[in-house]
Amino acid sequence: MIGFSCYLSEPADEQQTAYLKQMQQAGFTGVFTSLQLPEDDPKTLRQRLNHLITSCHQLGLAVVADISLASLKRLGIAPRDCSGIEALQLDGVRIDDGIDMTTVAALSHTMGVALNASTLSAKTIDQLANAKANLRHIEAWHNFYPRPETGLDPCWFQQKNHWLHTLGFKTMAFIPGDAQQRGPLFAGLPTLESHRGLLPLAAYLDLKRLATDHVYIGDPQLSPRSIAAFQAYTSDQVLLIQTETADERLYHLTWHNRPDVAQQVVRLAEARLEHIFAAPEPHHTGERPRGSITLDNTRYGRYAGELQITRCDLPADPKVNVIGHVAPAALPLLDHIGPHQALRFKQ
Structure with a gap:
Protein backbone atom coordinates (compact mmCIF):
# COMPACT_ATOMS: atom_id res chain seq x y z
CA MET A 1 0.00 0.00 0.00
CA ILE A 2 1.06 3.56 -0.64
CA GLY A 3 -0.57 6.28 1.44
CA PHE A 4 -0.40 9.93 2.40
CA SER A 5 -1.16 12.07 5.44
CA CYS A 6 -4.02 14.49 6.04
CA TYR A 7 -3.97 16.23 9.42
CA LEU A 8 -6.93 17.55 11.37
CA SER A 9 -5.24 20.83 12.27
CA GLU A 10 -6.53 22.15 8.94
CA PRO A 11 -10.28 22.71 8.36
CA ALA A 12 -12.16 20.39 6.03
CA ASP A 13 -12.83 22.32 2.82
CA GLU A 14 -13.05 21.96 -0.95
CA GLN A 15 -9.26 22.17 -1.25
CA GLN A 16 -8.84 19.16 1.04
CA THR A 17 -11.48 17.18 -0.86
CA ALA A 18 -9.80 17.99 -4.18
CA TYR A 19 -6.41 16.88 -2.82
CA LEU A 20 -7.86 13.58 -1.58
CA LYS A 21 -9.32 12.90 -5.02
CA GLN A 22 -6.10 13.88 -6.78
CA MET A 23 -4.04 11.52 -4.62
CA GLN A 24 -6.52 8.67 -5.06
CA GLN A 25 -6.34 9.09 -8.84
CA ALA A 26 -2.52 9.00 -8.59
CA GLY A 27 -2.67 5.51 -7.07
CA PHE A 28 -2.64 6.22 -3.33
CA THR A 29 -4.90 3.94 -1.29
CA GLY A 30 -4.45 4.93 2.36
CA VAL A 31 -4.64 8.05 4.55
CA PHE A 32 -2.88 8.61 7.86
CA THR A 33 -4.04 11.19 10.38
CA SER A 34 -3.49 11.93 14.06
CA LEU A 35 -5.89 12.54 16.93
CA GLN A 36 -3.05 13.90 19.08
CA LEU A 37 -3.74 17.61 18.66
CA PRO A 38 -4.07 18.99 22.22
CA GLU A 39 -4.49 22.56 21.02
CA ASP A 40 -7.72 21.79 19.13
CA ASP A 41 -11.23 21.82 20.55
CA PRO A 42 -12.39 18.16 20.90
CA LYS A 43 -15.72 18.90 19.21
CA THR A 44 -14.00 20.50 16.22
CA LEU A 45 -11.52 17.62 16.08
CA ARG A 46 -14.34 15.08 16.01
CA GLN A 47 -16.16 16.98 13.25
CA ARG A 48 -13.05 17.21 11.10
CA LEU A 49 -12.32 13.51 11.65
CA ASN A 50 -15.84 12.52 10.64
CA HIS A 51 -15.62 14.63 7.49
CA LEU A 52 -12.22 13.19 6.58
CA ILE A 53 -13.35 9.59 7.08
CA THR A 54 -16.54 10.13 5.04
CA SER A 55 -14.63 11.81 2.20
CA CYS A 56 -11.96 9.09 2.17
CA HIS A 57 -14.42 6.20 2.23
CA GLN A 58 -16.32 7.71 -0.69
CA LEU A 59 -13.06 7.50 -2.65
CA GLY A 60 -12.17 4.02 -1.42
CA LEU A 61 -9.32 5.30 0.78
CA ALA A 62 -8.60 3.52 4.08
CA VAL A 63 -8.02 5.79 7.10
CA VAL A 64 -5.62 5.03 9.97
CA ALA A 65 -5.32 7.40 12.94
CA ASP A 66 -2.66 7.79 15.60
CA ILE A 67 -4.27 7.37 19.04
CA SER A 68 -3.03 7.56 22.61
CA LEU A 69 -4.52 7.45 26.08
CA ALA A 70 -4.56 11.26 26.22
CA SER A 71 -6.21 11.73 22.82
CA LEU A 72 -8.95 9.20 23.63
CA LYS A 73 -9.72 10.96 26.92
CA ARG A 74 -10.05 14.29 25.11
CA LEU A 75 -12.61 12.70 22.80
CA GLY A 76 -14.52 11.30 25.75
CA ILE A 77 -13.52 7.68 25.08
CA ALA A 78 -12.40 5.52 28.00
CA PRO A 79 -8.99 3.80 27.60
CA ARG A 80 -10.47 0.30 27.23
CA ASP A 81 -13.68 1.28 25.49
CA CYS A 82 -13.18 -0.64 22.26
CA SER A 83 -16.72 0.08 21.10
CA GLY A 84 -16.04 3.81 21.47
CA ILE A 85 -12.91 3.50 19.34
CA GLU A 86 -14.74 1.38 16.77
CA ALA A 87 -17.51 3.99 16.61
CA LEU A 88 -15.00 6.42 15.08
CA GLN A 89 -15.34 4.36 11.85
CA LEU A 90 -11.59 4.21 11.30
CA ASP A 91 -10.11 1.40 9.22
CA GLY A 92 -7.19 1.12 11.60
CA VAL A 93 -5.44 2.70 14.55
CA ARG A 94 -1.77 3.29 15.25
CA ILE A 95 -1.16 2.74 18.95
CA ASP A 96 0.78 5.30 20.95
CA ASP A 97 1.36 5.90 24.66
CA GLY A 98 -0.90 4.55 27.36
CA ILE A 99 -2.91 1.88 25.58
CA ASP A 100 -2.34 -1.62 26.95
CA MET A 101 -1.93 -4.85 25.00
CA THR A 102 -5.27 -6.20 26.22
CA THR A 103 -7.04 -3.36 24.45
CA VAL A 104 -4.84 -3.82 21.38
CA ALA A 105 -5.74 -7.51 21.28
CA ALA A 106 -9.46 -6.74 21.48
CA LEU A 107 -9.25 -4.09 18.73
CA SER A 108 -7.36 -6.48 16.45
CA HIS A 109 -10.53 -8.54 16.00
CA THR A 110 -12.49 -5.64 14.46
CA MET A 111 -9.92 -3.38 12.73
CA GLY A 112 -6.32 -3.04 11.68
CA VAL A 113 -3.85 -2.17 14.44
CA ALA A 114 -0.37 -0.73 13.96
CA LEU A 115 2.27 -0.98 16.69
CA ASN A 116 5.56 0.91 16.93
CA ALA A 117 8.01 -1.08 14.81
CA SER A 118 11.05 0.29 16.63
CA THR A 119 9.93 -0.85 20.08
CA LEU A 120 8.03 -4.02 19.20
CA SER A 121 9.70 -6.85 21.09
CA ALA A 122 9.36 -10.61 21.64
CA LYS A 123 7.83 -9.83 25.05
CA THR A 124 5.13 -7.65 23.44
CA ILE A 125 4.33 -10.38 20.95
CA ASP A 126 3.97 -12.91 23.77
CA GLN A 127 1.58 -10.53 25.57
CA LEU A 128 -0.52 -10.22 22.41
CA ALA A 129 -0.61 -13.98 21.91
CA ASN A 130 -1.65 -14.54 25.53
CA ALA A 131 -4.44 -11.98 25.07
CA LYS A 132 -5.59 -13.91 21.98
CA ALA A 133 -4.95 -11.07 19.55
CA ASN A 134 -5.61 -11.56 15.84
CA LEU A 135 -2.01 -11.16 14.74
CA ARG A 136 -3.04 -11.12 11.07
CA HIS A 137 -4.61 -7.70 11.70
CA ILE A 138 -1.52 -6.26 13.43
CA GLU A 139 1.27 -4.47 11.56
CA ALA A 140 4.53 -2.80 12.56
CA TRP A 141 4.75 0.89 11.68
CA HIS A 142 7.89 2.97 12.01
CA ASN A 143 7.75 6.56 13.27
CA PHE A 144 8.63 9.68 11.35
CA TYR A 145 11.26 12.00 12.81
CA PRO A 146 10.61 15.77 12.60
CA ARG A 147 13.97 16.82 14.09
CA PRO A 148 16.87 16.76 11.62
CA GLU A 149 19.62 14.24 12.42
CA THR A 150 17.30 11.90 14.36
CA GLY A 151 15.94 9.72 11.53
CA LEU A 152 16.75 6.03 11.49
CA ASP A 153 19.87 4.35 10.15
CA PRO A 154 19.03 2.35 6.98
CA CYS A 155 21.07 -0.72 7.99
CA TRP A 156 19.34 -0.98 11.37
CA PHE A 157 16.00 -0.31 9.68
CA GLN A 158 16.48 -3.13 7.18
CA GLN A 159 17.51 -5.55 9.93
CA LYS A 160 14.43 -4.61 11.96
CA ASN A 161 12.17 -5.11 8.95
CA HIS A 162 13.70 -8.53 8.32
CA TRP A 163 13.10 -9.57 11.95
CA LEU A 164 9.50 -8.34 11.82
CA HIS A 165 8.88 -10.22 8.58
CA THR A 166 10.16 -13.48 10.09
CA LEU A 167 7.42 -13.06 12.71
CA GLY A 168 4.78 -12.47 10.07
CA PHE A 169 4.31 -8.71 10.51
CA LYS A 170 3.99 -6.29 7.60
CA THR A 171 5.91 -3.04 7.97
CA MET A 172 5.31 0.63 7.17
CA ALA A 173 7.54 3.69 7.04
CA PHE A 174 7.20 7.37 6.13
CA ILE A 175 8.84 9.51 3.48
CA PRO A 176 8.85 13.34 3.39
CA GLY A 177 6.68 15.48 1.16
CA ASP A 178 8.04 18.20 -1.12
CA ALA A 179 5.32 20.86 -0.89
CA GLN A 180 3.65 21.88 2.36
CA GLN A 181 5.65 20.52 5.30
CA ARG A 182 4.34 20.02 8.81
CA GLY A 183 5.31 22.27 11.70
CA PRO A 184 6.68 23.19 14.05
CA LEU A 185 10.07 22.41 12.48
CA PHE A 186 9.04 22.23 8.80
CA ALA A 187 12.03 19.97 8.08
CA GLY A 188 10.21 17.01 6.55
CA LEU A 189 8.79 13.88 8.18
CA PRO A 190 10.90 10.91 7.06
CA THR A 191 11.57 7.64 8.85
CA LEU A 192 15.13 7.45 7.48
CA GLU A 193 17.42 10.42 7.98
CA SER A 194 18.91 9.89 4.51
CA HIS A 195 15.49 10.70 3.03
CA ARG A 196 15.22 14.18 4.51
CA GLY A 197 15.00 16.57 1.54
CA LEU A 198 15.10 13.70 -0.97
CA LEU A 199 12.81 13.47 -3.98
CA PRO A 200 9.72 11.63 -2.62
CA LEU A 201 9.60 8.99 -5.35
CA ALA A 202 13.29 8.19 -4.82
CA ALA A 203 12.65 7.82 -1.08
CA TYR A 204 9.70 5.54 -1.82
CA LEU A 205 11.82 3.31 -4.06
CA ASP A 206 14.52 3.19 -1.37
CA LEU A 207 12.02 1.92 1.20
CA LYS A 208 10.69 -0.74 -1.15
CA ARG A 209 14.27 -1.89 -1.69
CA LEU A 210 14.63 -2.14 2.10
CA ALA A 211 11.69 -4.56 2.35
CA THR A 212 9.03 -2.08 3.48
CA ASP A 213 5.48 -3.25 2.76
CA HIS A 214 3.63 0.07 3.06
CA VAL A 215 4.91 3.61 2.49
CA TYR A 216 3.13 6.81 3.55
CA ILE A 217 3.95 10.46 2.87
CA GLY A 218 4.49 11.97 6.33
CA ASP A 219 4.09 15.64 5.39
CA PRO A 220 0.69 17.17 4.52
CA GLN A 221 1.30 17.67 0.82
CA LEU A 222 3.10 16.57 -2.31
CA SER A 223 3.94 18.91 -5.16
CA PRO A 224 1.99 18.49 -8.44
CA ARG A 225 5.23 17.29 -10.06
CA SER A 226 5.66 14.52 -7.48
CA ILE A 227 2.00 13.51 -7.72
CA ALA A 228 2.46 13.09 -11.48
CA ALA A 229 5.64 11.06 -10.87
CA PHE A 230 3.85 8.69 -8.48
CA GLN A 231 0.93 8.32 -10.86
CA ALA A 232 3.24 7.39 -13.73
CA TYR A 233 5.05 4.86 -11.57
CA THR A 234 2.03 3.26 -9.86
CA SER A 235 -0.02 2.99 -13.05
CA ASP A 236 2.63 2.21 -15.69
CA GLN A 237 5.89 1.57 -13.78
CA VAL A 238 7.43 4.54 -15.64
CA LEU A 239 10.02 6.81 -14.00
CA LEU A 240 9.64 10.49 -14.90
Whole structure:
Protein backbone atom coordinates (compact mmCIF):
# COMPACT_ATOMS: atom_id res chain seq x y z
CA MET A 1 0.00 0.00 0.00
CA ILE A 2 1.06 3.56 -0.64
CA GLY A 3 -0.57 6.28 1.44
CA PHE A 4 -0.40 9.93 2.40
CA SER A 5 -1.16 12.07 5.44
CA CYS A 6 -4.02 14.49 6.04
CA TYR A 7 -3.97 16.23 9.42
CA LEU A 8 -6.93 17.55 11.37
CA SER A 9 -5.24 20.83 12.27
CA GLU A 10 -6.53 22.15 8.94
CA PRO A 11 -10.28 22.71 8.36
CA ALA A 12 -12.16 20.39 6.03
CA ASP A 13 -12.83 22.32 2.82
CA GLU A 14 -13.05 21.96 -0.95
CA GLN A 15 -9.26 22.17 -1.25
CA GLN A 16 -8.84 19.16 1.04
CA THR A 17 -11.48 17.18 -0.86
CA ALA A 18 -9.80 17.99 -4.18
CA TYR A 19 -6.41 16.88 -2.82
CA LEU A 20 -7.86 13.58 -1.58
CA LYS A 21 -9.32 12.90 -5.02
CA GLN A 22 -6.10 13.88 -6.78
CA MET A 23 -4.04 11.52 -4.62
CA GLN A 24 -6.52 8.67 -5.06
CA GLN A 25 -6.34 9.09 -8.84
CA ALA A 26 -2.52 9.00 -8.59
CA GLY A 27 -2.67 5.51 -7.07
CA PHE A 28 -2.64 6.22 -3.33
CA THR A 29 -4.90 3.94 -1.29
CA GLY A 30 -4.45 4.93 2.36
CA VAL A 31 -4.64 8.05 4.55
CA PHE A 32 -2.88 8.61 7.86
CA THR A 33 -4.04 11.19 10.38
CA SER A 34 -3.49 11.93 14.06
CA LEU A 35 -5.89 12.54 16.93
CA GLN A 36 -3.05 13.90 19.08
CA LEU A 37 -3.74 17.61 18.66
CA PRO A 38 -4.07 18.99 22.22
CA GLU A 39 -4.49 22.56 21.02
CA ASP A 40 -7.72 21.79 19.13
CA ASP A 41 -11.23 21.82 20.55
CA PRO A 42 -12.39 18.16 20.90
CA LYS A 43 -15.72 18.90 19.21
CA THR A 44 -14.00 20.50 16.22
CA LEU A 45 -11.52 17.62 16.08
CA ARG A 46 -14.34 15.08 16.01
CA GLN A 47 -16.16 16.98 13.25
CA ARG A 48 -13.05 17.21 11.10
CA LEU A 49 -12.32 13.51 11.65
CA ASN A 50 -15.84 12.52 10.64
CA HIS A 51 -15.62 14.63 7.49
CA LEU A 52 -12.22 13.19 6.58
CA ILE A 53 -13.35 9.59 7.08
CA THR A 54 -16.54 10.13 5.04
CA SER A 55 -14.63 11.81 2.20
CA CYS A 56 -11.96 9.09 2.17
CA HIS A 57 -14.42 6.20 2.23
CA GLN A 58 -16.32 7.71 -0.69
CA LEU A 59 -13.06 7.50 -2.65
CA GLY A 60 -12.17 4.02 -1.42
CA LEU A 61 -9.32 5.30 0.78
CA ALA A 62 -8.60 3.52 4.08
CA VAL A 63 -8.02 5.79 7.10
CA VAL A 64 -5.62 5.03 9.97
CA ALA A 65 -5.32 7.40 12.94
CA ASP A 66 -2.66 7.79 15.60
CA ILE A 67 -4.27 7.37 19.04
CA SER A 68 -3.03 7.56 22.61
CA LEU A 69 -4.52 7.45 26.08
CA ALA A 70 -4.56 11.26 26.22
CA SER A 71 -6.21 11.73 22.82
CA LEU A 72 -8.95 9.20 23.63
CA LYS A 73 -9.72 10.96 26.92
CA ARG A 74 -10.05 14.29 25.11
CA LEU A 75 -12.61 12.70 22.80
CA GLY A 76 -14.52 11.30 25.75
CA ILE A 77 -13.52 7.68 25.08
CA ALA A 78 -12.40 5.52 28.00
CA PRO A 79 -8.99 3.80 27.60
CA ARG A 80 -10.47 0.30 27.23
CA ASP A 81 -13.68 1.28 25.49
CA CYS A 82 -13.18 -0.64 22.26
CA SER A 83 -16.72 0.08 21.10
CA GLY A 84 -16.04 3.81 21.47
CA ILE A 85 -12.91 3.50 19.34
CA GLU A 86 -14.74 1.38 16.77
CA ALA A 87 -17.51 3.99 16.61
CA LEU A 88 -15.00 6.42 15.08
CA GLN A 89 -15.34 4.36 11.85
CA LEU A 90 -11.59 4.21 11.30
CA ASP A 91 -10.11 1.40 9.22
CA GLY A 92 -7.19 1.12 11.60
CA VAL A 93 -5.44 2.70 14.55
CA ARG A 94 -1.77 3.29 15.25
CA ILE A 95 -1.16 2.74 18.95
CA ASP A 96 0.78 5.30 20.95
CA ASP A 97 1.36 5.90 24.66
CA GLY A 98 -0.90 4.55 27.36
CA ILE A 99 -2.91 1.88 25.58
CA ASP A 100 -2.34 -1.62 26.95
CA MET A 101 -1.93 -4.85 25.00
CA THR A 102 -5.27 -6.20 26.22
CA THR A 103 -7.04 -3.36 24.45
CA VAL A 104 -4.84 -3.82 21.38
CA ALA A 105 -5.74 -7.51 21.28
CA ALA A 106 -9.46 -6.74 21.48
CA LEU A 107 -9.25 -4.09 18.73
CA SER A 108 -7.36 -6.48 16.45
CA HIS A 109 -10.53 -8.54 16.00
CA THR A 110 -12.49 -5.64 14.46
CA MET A 111 -9.92 -3.38 12.73
CA GLY A 112 -6.32 -3.04 11.68
CA VAL A 113 -3.85 -2.17 14.44
CA ALA A 114 -0.37 -0.73 13.96
CA LEU A 115 2.27 -0.98 16.69
CA ASN A 116 5.56 0.91 16.93
CA ALA A 117 8.01 -1.08 14.81
CA SER A 118 11.05 0.29 16.63
CA THR A 119 9.93 -0.85 20.08
CA LEU A 120 8.03 -4.02 19.20
CA SER A 121 9.70 -6.85 21.09
CA ALA A 122 9.36 -10.61 21.64
CA LYS A 123 7.83 -9.83 25.05
CA THR A 124 5.13 -7.65 23.44
CA ILE A 125 4.33 -10.38 20.95
CA ASP A 126 3.97 -12.91 23.77
CA GLN A 127 1.58 -10.53 25.57
CA LEU A 128 -0.52 -10.22 22.41
CA ALA A 129 -0.61 -13.98 21.91
CA ASN A 130 -1.65 -14.54 25.53
CA ALA A 131 -4.44 -11.98 25.07
CA LYS A 132 -5.59 -13.91 21.98
CA ALA A 133 -4.95 -11.07 19.55
CA ASN A 134 -5.61 -11.56 15.84
CA LEU A 135 -2.01 -11.16 14.74
CA ARG A 136 -3.04 -11.12 11.07
CA HIS A 137 -4.61 -7.70 11.70
CA ILE A 138 -1.52 -6.26 13.43
CA GLU A 139 1.27 -4.47 11.56
CA ALA A 140 4.53 -2.80 12.56
CA TRP A 141 4.75 0.89 11.68
CA HIS A 142 7.89 2.97 12.01
CA ASN A 143 7.75 6.56 13.27
CA PHE A 144 8.63 9.68 11.35
CA TYR A 145 11.26 12.00 12.81
CA PRO A 146 10.61 15.77 12.60
CA ARG A 147 13.97 16.82 14.09
CA PRO A 148 16.87 16.76 11.62
CA GLU A 149 19.62 14.24 12.42
CA THR A 150 17.30 11.90 14.36
CA GLY A 151 15.94 9.72 11.53
CA LEU A 152 16.75 6.03 11.49
CA ASP A 153 19.87 4.35 10.15
CA PRO A 154 19.03 2.35 6.98
CA CYS A 155 21.07 -0.72 7.99
CA TRP A 156 19.34 -0.98 11.37
CA PHE A 157 16.00 -0.31 9.68
CA GLN A 158 16.48 -3.13 7.18
CA GLN A 159 17.51 -5.55 9.93
CA LYS A 160 14.43 -4.61 11.96
CA ASN A 161 12.17 -5.11 8.95
CA HIS A 162 13.70 -8.53 8.32
CA TRP A 163 13.10 -9.57 11.95
CA LEU A 164 9.50 -8.34 11.82
CA HIS A 165 8.88 -10.22 8.58
CA THR A 166 10.16 -13.48 10.09
CA LEU A 167 7.42 -13.06 12.71
CA GLY A 168 4.78 -12.47 10.07
CA PHE A 169 4.31 -8.71 10.51
CA LYS A 170 3.99 -6.29 7.60
CA THR A 171 5.91 -3.04 7.97
CA MET A 172 5.31 0.63 7.17
CA ALA A 173 7.54 3.69 7.04
CA PHE A 174 7.20 7.37 6.13
CA ILE A 175 8.84 9.51 3.48
CA PRO A 176 8.85 13.34 3.39
CA GLY A 177 6.68 15.48 1.16
CA ASP A 178 8.04 18.20 -1.12
CA ALA A 179 5.32 20.86 -0.89
CA GLN A 180 3.65 21.88 2.36
CA GLN A 181 5.65 20.52 5.30
CA ARG A 182 4.34 20.02 8.81
CA GLY A 183 5.31 22.27 11.70
CA PRO A 184 6.68 23.19 14.05
CA LEU A 185 10.07 22.41 12.48
CA PHE A 186 9.04 22.23 8.80
CA ALA A 187 12.03 19.97 8.08
CA GLY A 188 10.21 17.01 6.55
CA LEU A 189 8.79 13.88 8.18
CA PRO A 190 10.90 10.91 7.06
CA THR A 191 11.57 7.64 8.85
CA LEU A 192 15.13 7.45 7.48
CA GLU A 193 17.42 10.42 7.98
CA SER A 194 18.91 9.89 4.51
CA HIS A 195 15.49 10.70 3.03
CA ARG A 196 15.22 14.18 4.51
CA GLY A 197 15.00 16.57 1.54
CA LEU A 198 15.10 13.70 -0.97
CA LEU A 199 12.81 13.47 -3.98
CA PRO A 200 9.72 11.63 -2.62
CA LEU A 201 9.60 8.99 -5.35
CA ALA A 202 13.29 8.19 -4.82
CA ALA A 203 12.65 7.82 -1.08
CA TYR A 204 9.70 5.54 -1.82
CA LEU A 205 11.82 3.31 -4.06
CA ASP A 206 14.52 3.19 -1.37
CA LEU A 207 12.02 1.92 1.20
CA LYS A 208 10.69 -0.74 -1.15
CA ARG A 209 14.27 -1.89 -1.69
CA LEU A 210 14.63 -2.14 2.10
CA ALA A 211 11.69 -4.56 2.35
CA THR A 212 9.03 -2.08 3.48
CA ASP A 213 5.48 -3.25 2.76
CA HIS A 214 3.63 0.07 3.06
CA VAL A 215 4.91 3.61 2.49
CA TYR A 216 3.13 6.81 3.55
CA ILE A 217 3.95 10.46 2.87
CA GLY A 218 4.49 11.97 6.33
CA ASP A 219 4.09 15.64 5.39
CA PRO A 220 0.69 17.17 4.52
CA GLN A 221 1.30 17.67 0.82
CA LEU A 222 3.10 16.57 -2.31
CA SER A 223 3.94 18.91 -5.16
CA PRO A 224 1.99 18.49 -8.44
CA ARG A 225 5.23 17.29 -10.06
CA SER A 226 5.66 14.52 -7.48
CA ILE A 227 2.00 13.51 -7.72
CA ALA A 228 2.46 13.09 -11.48
CA ALA A 229 5.64 11.06 -10.87
CA PHE A 230 3.85 8.69 -8.48
CA GLN A 231 0.93 8.32 -10.86
CA ALA A 232 3.24 7.39 -13.73
CA TYR A 233 5.05 4.86 -11.57
CA THR A 234 2.03 3.26 -9.86
CA SER A 235 -0.02 2.99 -13.05
CA ASP A 236 2.63 2.21 -15.69
CA GLN A 237 5.89 1.57 -13.78
CA VAL A 238 7.43 4.54 -15.64
CA LEU A 239 10.02 6.81 -14.00
CA LEU A 240 9.64 10.49 -14.90
CA ILE A 241 13.13 12.01 -15.09
CA GLN A 242 13.28 15.79 -14.80
CA THR A 243 15.94 17.45 -16.92
CA GLU A 244 17.61 20.86 -16.87
CA THR A 245 18.63 20.97 -20.52
CA ALA A 246 18.25 18.32 -23.19
CA ASP A 247 17.66 17.64 -26.87
CA GLU A 248 13.96 18.18 -27.68
CA ARG A 249 13.73 14.75 -29.30
CA LEU A 250 14.15 13.09 -25.89
CA TYR A 251 10.72 14.21 -24.66
CA HIS A 252 8.55 12.44 -27.21
CA LEU A 253 9.19 8.78 -26.33
CA THR A 254 9.11 6.30 -23.46
CA TRP A 255 12.61 4.86 -23.17
CA HIS A 256 13.77 1.57 -21.62
CA ASN A 257 17.01 0.54 -19.99
CA ARG A 258 18.60 -2.51 -21.58
CA PRO A 259 18.08 -5.90 -19.87
CA ASP A 260 21.84 -6.21 -19.24
CA VAL A 261 22.36 -3.44 -16.68
CA ALA A 262 25.57 -1.44 -17.04
CA GLN A 263 27.40 -0.26 -13.93
CA GLN A 264 28.37 3.25 -15.01
CA VAL A 265 25.62 4.25 -17.45
CA VAL A 266 21.98 3.71 -18.30
CA ARG A 267 21.84 2.44 -21.88
CA LEU A 268 18.53 3.39 -23.52
CA ALA A 269 17.67 0.57 -25.89
CA GLU A 270 15.42 2.35 -28.39
CA ALA A 271 18.03 4.82 -29.66
CA ARG A 272 20.11 2.35 -31.68
CA LEU A 273 17.46 -0.31 -32.23
CA GLU A 274 15.08 2.12 -33.90
CA HIS A 275 17.73 4.50 -35.32
CA ILE A 276 16.10 7.47 -33.60
CA PHE A 277 19.22 9.63 -33.82
CA ALA A 278 21.20 9.83 -37.04
CA ALA A 279 24.90 9.31 -36.38
CA PRO A 280 25.89 12.77 -35.10
CA GLU A 281 29.13 14.57 -35.70
CA PRO A 282 31.30 15.33 -32.63
CA HIS A 283 29.85 18.25 -30.67
CA HIS A 284 29.94 19.24 -26.96
CA THR A 285 32.29 16.39 -26.07
CA GLY A 286 33.06 17.67 -22.59
CA GLU A 287 33.15 16.03 -19.18
CA ARG A 288 30.20 13.83 -18.21
CA PRO A 289 29.19 14.40 -14.57
CA ARG A 290 26.59 12.07 -13.03
CA GLY A 291 23.27 12.60 -14.79
CA SER A 292 24.73 13.63 -18.15
CA ILE A 293 22.61 12.59 -21.12
CA THR A 294 24.95 11.55 -23.90
CA LEU A 295 24.91 10.46 -27.52
CA ASP A 296 27.74 8.52 -29.14
CA ASN A 297 28.98 10.30 -32.26
CA THR A 298 30.43 9.09 -35.57
CA ARG A 299 33.85 8.47 -33.99
CA TYR A 300 32.35 5.53 -32.08
CA GLY A 301 31.68 3.56 -35.26
CA ARG A 302 28.80 1.10 -34.88
CA TYR A 303 27.88 2.63 -31.50
CA ALA A 304 27.06 5.97 -33.12
CA GLY A 305 23.56 7.04 -32.05
CA GLU A 306 23.65 5.21 -28.69
CA LEU A 307 21.86 7.19 -25.97
CA GLN A 308 23.01 6.97 -22.36
CA ILE A 309 22.66 8.58 -18.93
CA THR A 310 25.77 8.54 -16.78
CA ARG A 311 25.32 7.00 -13.32
CA CYS A 312 28.64 8.43 -12.10
CA ASP A 313 31.11 11.15 -13.06
CA LEU A 314 32.95 10.24 -16.26
CA PRO A 315 35.71 12.09 -18.12
CA ALA A 316 35.34 13.79 -21.47
CA ASP A 317 35.43 11.47 -24.47
CA PRO A 318 35.81 12.86 -28.03
CA LYS A 319 33.54 10.02 -29.20
CA VAL A 320 30.63 11.05 -26.92
CA ASN A 321 28.43 14.16 -27.23
CA VAL A 322 26.74 15.59 -24.12
CA ILE A 323 23.20 16.58 -25.14
CA GLY A 324 21.55 17.25 -21.78
CA HIS A 325 21.55 16.86 -18.00
CA VAL A 326 19.23 15.31 -15.44
CA ALA A 327 18.02 17.86 -12.85
CA PRO A 328 19.97 17.56 -9.55
CA ALA A 329 16.85 16.63 -7.54
CA ALA A 330 16.15 13.71 -9.89
CA LEU A 331 19.65 12.20 -9.73
CA PRO A 332 18.73 9.65 -6.98
CA LEU A 333 16.29 8.03 -9.40
CA LEU A 334 19.25 6.82 -11.47
CA ASP A 335 20.01 4.29 -8.71
CA HIS A 336 16.60 2.69 -9.32
CA ILE A 337 16.85 2.14 -13.08
CA GLY A 338 17.08 -1.63 -13.38
CA PRO A 339 16.62 -4.00 -16.34
CA HIS A 340 13.85 -3.05 -18.76
CA GLN A 341 12.92 -0.03 -16.59
CA ALA A 342 10.78 2.44 -18.53
CA LEU A 343 11.43 6.16 -18.21
CA ARG A 344 10.32 9.43 -19.72
CA PHE A 345 12.21 12.70 -19.74
CA LYS A 346 10.33 15.77 -18.48
CA GLN A 347 11.22 19.45 -18.72
